Amino acid sequence: MVSILPLTLSQATVSRRExxxxxxxxxxxxxxxxxxxLGPNGAGKSTLLRLMHGLEKPSSGKLRYAAPRALAYSQxxxxxxxxxxxxxxxxxxxxxxxxxxxxxxxxxxxxxxxWLKRLGLGSxxxxxxxxxxxxxxxxxxxxxxxxxxxxxxxxxxxxxxxxGAATRDIERLIIEAxxxxxxxxxxxxxxxxxxxxxxxxxxxxxxxxxxxxxxxxFFDNPKTTEARSFLKGDLI
Amino acid sequence: xxxxxxxxxxxxxxxxxxxxxxxxxAMRSLFVTLSAVAIAALIAFPLGAWLAISRYRFRRLVIAxxxxxxxxxxxxxxxxxxxxxxxxxxxGVMGLLFTPWAMIIAQVIILTPLIxxxxxxxxxxxxxxxxxxLISLNTxxxxxxxxxxxxxRRALLTAALAGFGRGIGEVGAIMIVGGNIDHVTRVMTTAIxxxxxxxxxxxxxxxxxxxxxxSLTVNIAIHMLTGTxxxxxx
Ligand SMILES: Nc1ncnc2c1ncn2[C@@H]1O[C@H](COP(=O)(O)OP(=O)(O)OP(=O)(O)O)[C@@H](O)[C@H]1O
Ligand SMILES: [Mg+2]
Numbered sequence: 001m002v003s004i005l006p007l008t009l010s011q012a013t014v015s016r017r018e019x020x021x022x023x024x025x026x027x028x029x030x031x032x033x034x035x036x037x038l039g040p041n042g043a044g045k046s047t048l049l050r051l052m053h054g055l056e057k058p059s060s061g062k063l064r065y066a067a068p069r070a071l072a073y074s075q076x077x078x079x080x081x082x083x084x085x086x087x088x089x090x091x092x093x094x095x096x097x098x099x100x101x102x103x104x105x106x107x108x109x110x111x112x113x114x115w116l117k118r119l120g121l122g123s124x125x126x127x128x129x130x131x132x133x134x135x136x137x138x139x140x141x142x143x144x145x146x147x148x149x150x151x152x153x154x155x156x157x158x159x160x161x162x163x164g165a166a167t168r169d170i171e172r173l174i175i176e177a178x179x180x181x182x183x184x185x186x187x188x189x190x191x192x193x194x195x196x197x198x199x200x201x202x203x204x205x206x207x208x209x210x211x212x213x214x215x216x217x218f219f220d221n222p223k224t225t226e227a228r229s230f231l232k233g234d235l236i
Numbered sequence: 237x238x239x240x241x242x243x244x245x246x247x248x249x250x251x252x253x254x255x256x257x258x259x260x261x262a263m264r265s266l267f268v269t270l271s272a273v274a275i276a277a278l279i280a281f282p283l284g285a286w287l288a289i290s291r292y293r294f295r296r297l298v299i300a301x302x303x304x305x306x307x308x309x310x311x312x313x314x315x316x317x318x319x320x321x322x323x324x325x326x327x328g329v330m331g332l333l334f335t336p337w338a339m340i341i342a343q344v345i346i347l348t349p350l351i352x353x354x355x356x357x358x359x360x361x362x363x364x365x366x367x368x369x370l371i372s373l374n375t376x377x378x379x380x381x382x383x384x385x386x387x388x389r390r391a392l393l394t395a396a397l398a399g400f401g402r403g404i405g406e407v408g409a410i411m412i413v414g415g416n417i418d419h420v421t422r423v424m425t426t427a428i429x430x431x432x433x434x435x436x437x438x439x440x441x442x443x444x445x446x447x448x449x450x451s452l453t454v455n456i457a458i459h460m461l462t463g464t465x466x467x468x469x470x
Contacts, residue, residue, distance in 0.1 A: 073374045077373075084366065084368065086387060087362075087387045088387065096383075097373050100379050100383075
């Protein structure tokens with residue numbers, strides 16, 4: 001199995017019209033672990049994740065995976081800040097990535113059912129996905145991203161608007177995925193969650209990466225003043 | 237006034253006894269328009285989906301062309317098809333003029349832009365919703381089209397029904413290319429035109445009833461379908 005990591009960004013920027021939203025960014029992402037992307041609203045966290053996932057083309061600079069693109073794209077998944085539900089049943093949503101990657105329907109549905117039971121959504125199987133509660137949708141979106149066991153997984157605030165119990169469920173899934181070898185990059189606002197999950201931290205501010213450090217270093221001894229005030233809870 | 241009253245009585249009789257001529261004409265109308273809708277939908281649905289997901293320059297041109305074609309008067313379409321199919325025309329050898337096939341061809345040309353345009357609008361909205369997800373899931377182009385078509389099937393049905401409504405009441409084009417030949421190309425609308433001009437109102441009004449009945453049925457069907465769509469929104 002060829003690995004798509006390390007992923008490298010070199011002098012990569014994202015601009016819309018004349019406006020630069022992100023970059024220039026130089027970054028290498030090695031295999032293994034959970035990277036948490038922190039930063040205030042509008043800092044460029046989502047844009048950075050989308051850029052690394054290939055959803056956003058760099059306006060200048062380069063994005064490179066260790067494997068050929070076609071392979072790289074098939075080995076990663078993304079959970080969006082607002083989960084996108086297909087206009088199908090819960091089961092149909094979950095089995096979709098499997099059937100589009102050539103798995104026979106019966107087999108895909110069997111695997112999906114196993115997942116749904118694990119998520120506690122077993123009783124919602126044939127319900128429309130759009131009728132799920134916010135928390136259930138987030139769970140379903142995460143499961144849909146995990147079901148093909150991607151090598152690289154991007155999570156854009158997967159626990160926004162969730163209560164403690166739902167957050168705990170999702171964090172458990174994330175930790176399990178990480179333990180089974182999926183490389184996770186996750187944006188969050190929740191500092192508590194960042195402390196619980198992070199192996200290392202990327203601190204983004206005004207479209208630039210201000211700091212990239214091990215979790216312990218970042219939380220105990222941040223290098224930049226912006227990161228220090230962000231951690232103190234100051235409005236920056 | 238008395239004439240109309242007599243006509244209505246006769247018409248009721250024709251309808252209630254399943255008059256052979258009336259049934260034949262109604263069936264031919266259905267055959268022509270349903271075939272045309274089916275063929276037009278086969279072209280229009282994938283075209284609408286393709287237009288929704290592609291970013292080519294000439295996509296705008298195709299959309300503008302579709303909108304322009306939608307405004308084509310059916311008689312003009314009839315005339316063009318007539319010229320193409322007439323003996324001296326490029327497809328003259330096929331001998332299609334004054335057959336139901338010519339009528340189907342004319343209606344396909346009239347209905348395809350309409351159905352494609354309605355389909356395109358709803359597929360485009362769905363694509364805006366699905367765009368990031370389908371790209372993220374690394375789907376192929378044909379999988380995207382299939383997914384969009386399947387997930388907007390209600391809207392597509394509505395588009396097809398709108399096409400049916402337009403086709404079943406259309407008279408200009410099929411009159412020209414069909415010729416309104418008894419037992420061959422006579423359909424409800426052309427028969428009504430003919431009987432009215434002859435002053436024989438019984439069959440005209442009977443056909444009018446059936447035509448209205450069919451249109452109403454279709455309209456109620458559209459209403460119920462869109463109604464369900466509103467009630468249990470996705
Ligand atoms: N399509 C777009 N067109 C123009 N500007 C955009 C677009 N998408 C994002 N932006 C801008 O880019 C900047 C970064 O946005 P981004 O969504 O990456 O921030 P974020 O860090 O994820 O914020 P949040 O915490 O609110 O999710 C913002 O200023 C935003 O307004
Ligand atoms: Mg964001």
